[in-house]
Amino acid sequence: MNPELFESLRRRIDQEIPGAIALRHKLHSMPDLSGSEGPTLELVLNALPGDLQARFVAGTGAVLRIGGPGKAIAIRAELDALPALEESELDWASKRPGVMHACGHDVHLAAVVALARAVHSTAGAAPMALVFQPREETYPSGAKDICATGILAEEDVRATVAAHVQPLLPGGTVACTPGAVNASSDEFVINIQGRGGHAAYPHIAADPVLALSHVVVSLQNIVSRNVDPMDSVVLTIATLQAGTAANVIPGTAAARGTVRTMSTPVRAEVLRRLAETVRLVAAAHGCSGEVTVTEGEPVLENDAHIVKATAPLLLALGMDVDSNLRSAGSDDFSYFSEKMPSLMMFVGTSGAGERLHSSTFVPHDSHVHDVAHALLAGYVGAARTLLPAHELPLVVAPTS
The missing domain is CATH 3.40.630.10 (Zn peptidases)
Structure with a gap:
């Protein structure tokens, strides 16, 4: 040598x-x-x-x-x-x-x-x-x-x-x-399906904007209440899209975001809770919700x-x-x-x-x-x- x-x-x-x-x-x-x-x-x-x-x-x-x-x-x-x-x-x-x-x-x-x-x-x-x-x-x-x-x-x-x-x-x-x-880095799209109508008659519509708003807030609880504080997770909603007029409740609303985790098991759990939260919170507002995840880097x-x-x-x-x-x-x-x-x-x-x-x-x-x-x-x-x-x-x- x-x-x-x-x-x-x-x-x-x-x-x-x-x-x-x-x-x-x-x-x-x-x-x-x-x-x-x-x-x-x-x-x-x-x-x-x-x-x-x-x-x-x-x-x-x-x-x-x-x-x-x-x-x-x-x-x-x-x-x-x-x-x-x-x-x-x-x-x-x-x-x-x-x-x-x-x-x-x-x-x-x-x-x-x-x-x-x-x-x-x-x-x-x-x-x-x-x-x-x-x-x-x-x-x-x-x-x-x-x-x-x-x-x-x-x-x-x-x-x-x-x-x-x-x-x-x-x-x-x-x-x-x-x-x-x-x-790890995963991107996701949230789609909320509601029932559109006149903004003056919200009681006969199912407002996907309100449902999506609650979804966005609820998703932050995944990090604060479902993940060990010693584990690092970032869940960011980066885009919101809904509606075309001030007096029209739209039929759909959408959001896009990213999830970052430093652990493979935590990654799987966060993505599971993401889909579950969207589905259940949307249902609580008379809407349906689904998530499409684009899997990124581990x-x-x-x-x-x-x-x-x-x-x-x-x-x-x-x-x-x-x-x-x-x-x-x-x-x-x-x-x-x-x-x-x-x-x-x-x-x-x-x-x-x-x-x-x-x-x-x-x-x-x-x-x-x-x-x-x-x-x-x-x-x-x-x-x-x-x-x-x-x-x-x-x-x-x-x-x-």
Whole structure:
């Protein structure tokens, strides 16, 4: 085993950062929406060593392997941008009006390329599978589709690792938290069927607006009275729709919302109570009610063993480690964590803009370096945890 290998990989990544930043600028200036990421993928593939063979998957995604046969660690990066109008005024701002990398995916892609080039040029590194994933921002999920193909099993992937920029954390800090770190995400539509009529004669109508109003209030009791206070749940009604005139009681009313939970059993119970509450409260007002749920991402669970192995490596790379950050946001990386041990880290970018998905969120170029180092730590931590010792000549040499 070579005790200098980890340090060699770090130095090699640092040599790759200028090229990765140049790639980041290209990606940021020419973003592609979910499902149309072909040009973005082409830019990324052209930045990788030419002898790597891409296996195309999930429409506009690809998986590439670095290293010889055997068990591998997968590194995932997202290809898609958001339908947002950029307001950064950078020289390399989006040239496509209404499309922007407002979630840092350009940073993730550039960092993965830097790591991949470093691993490719370093003898003895553990096998790696690069997963360039489409459709992280929309349904149907690109991660779910990749998992369904079986390609990760074909490549003998034993763990997946990813990192996401996070303006809630200060620069130089990486959240590496065991257990649930992102919530499940389900969307729902509520439809209340009543009996319309003249607003002056409510007694001969069945008012779906009144019924829906009580439904909205009653649903909040699911969180406050049906869920353990130690469990985290968000239930938000985001849209209401009913009626066309002030003097007409409509026949129907509808609402849309989302449920976020940090536990799979709690998720199932909340969705059950949601349907029950809508049905019973509507019936109490002489109406009928039903719920249609669009199932989204499962809970994203970080493997505790990989976290334990990765945190010291982050410290060795000069990063501060946060072991507490969790979010009710969701990420379809959770489909990978549902299949195998996985690690999602959050890399601090405070000062990069107001928030994720905002028109001014443009992380500094230095965060390409930070994300690449975080991914290096996660890759080595996962390999040390899950790959047999005879396949793993990765030994940490602490950096100064």
